[in-house]
Amino acid sequence: MRHETHETHTHQHAGHSTASWSMAAKATLHCLTGCAIGEVLGMIIGTALGWGTAPTMVLAIALAFFFGYSLTLFAVLRAGVALGAAIGVALAADTLSITVMEIVDNGVLLVVPGAMEAHLSDALFWGALAFAFAVAFLVTTPVNKWLIGRGKGHAVVHRYH
Template sequence: MSGPWRVAVNATLHCLTGCAIGEVLGMVIGTSLGWSTWPTVILAVALAFLFGYSLTIRPVLRAGVGFRAAVGVTLAADTVSITVMEIVDNAIMVGIPGAMEAGIADWVFWASLAVAFAVAFVVTVPVNKWLIDRGKGHAVVHRYHHQEVH
């Protein structure tokens, strides 16, 4: 794998990392508090966006971009990717019988999350490739990832 596909896979792994942190945290909190499906999903999605955006904005800010511009770069880079990932993984979680009702100590909960993340990753890679090919999505932020202000 080379070129744009490698960049798309890396962008999707980056997205998956932030989404997984927020998603798992939201699902664990909602499930532990005994919340119903939709409040739990809303919390998980909100935290997925928060953590996903947070992982992107840090290197952009370290590269010396001002906060307002860094927010713009971050939104342009990650919004579509996170949105696709969240739609797919939450649809799978809601669609797997018993997944949302399972407690955090139940293997069904964790297996369902793992399946949801795997499918979301596979669906999101070509979306990110399409965006990158057009100079959008993660291509917008790529130049800032290893740049630091001296």
Template sequence: MDHGSHTHTGVSWQTAAQATLHCLTGCAIGEVLGMVIGTAFGWGNVPTTVLAIVLAFFFGYALTLRGILKAGVAFRTAFRVALAADTLSIAVMELIDNGVIALWPAAMDAELADALFWVSLAIAFVVTTPVNKWMIGRGKGHAVVHAYH
């Protein structure tokens, strides 16, 4: 199939959801790991959150990068594609996820934070999916990645 003449305007919600899920997986791994490390070192909320966000970006990019590299693309090209594909997606997801937790009174209380962590990731998924659908529809974001699948 020739991807060049293929228009991206009819992007399915399933494609957008899959791209978002990819991103969400990386974000969740990074955030959980960040919280575990931050807690293990007895850090406060701010350094723990910063570490979680950095790791969320790292794992989000890593998952995309792995898929592109498997297609035999050179690392530098694959890295640029991953940055282009995931930066907005991860940024929106992290903003929503951490925004919900930051703005919710008492969200940092352990039991509530556990439930809210998953709720905020779910909200982030719902908000980020249309962003990815819009980006893929314009040949951006994960549309770039799909050329290598």
């Protein structure tokens, strides 16, 4: 990859770095992937077991953080970083991004009428979940751009690629 490719690098200017929207979108998509795996699994488990809204959301959020961190952790471990350091990198890279994503997507699910009561076989269940993820992506991308521009968030992972 050539250095002139502005869309895939963070550049330093007067002590601050600038991040491209493309880089922020990729970081957000990475975050969304882990969150979506956990959210969907948690919603499926909670819905299949007939749990109420609160326990289903707690499980979905816990699994979203678990899978979100796991994707980064595995990538950093593959780069040869020791487990303790890799955990630190994953926490630094993903905590704010996952938190924003979870607040937004769960907030959206709570305001979509009937979404939390819908069953796995209902189009409303999957449609509301997809809509919530789309809104969360749109809200979280600028957060990741801001973080990367300050050398935080997914910027700490880039040195291990």
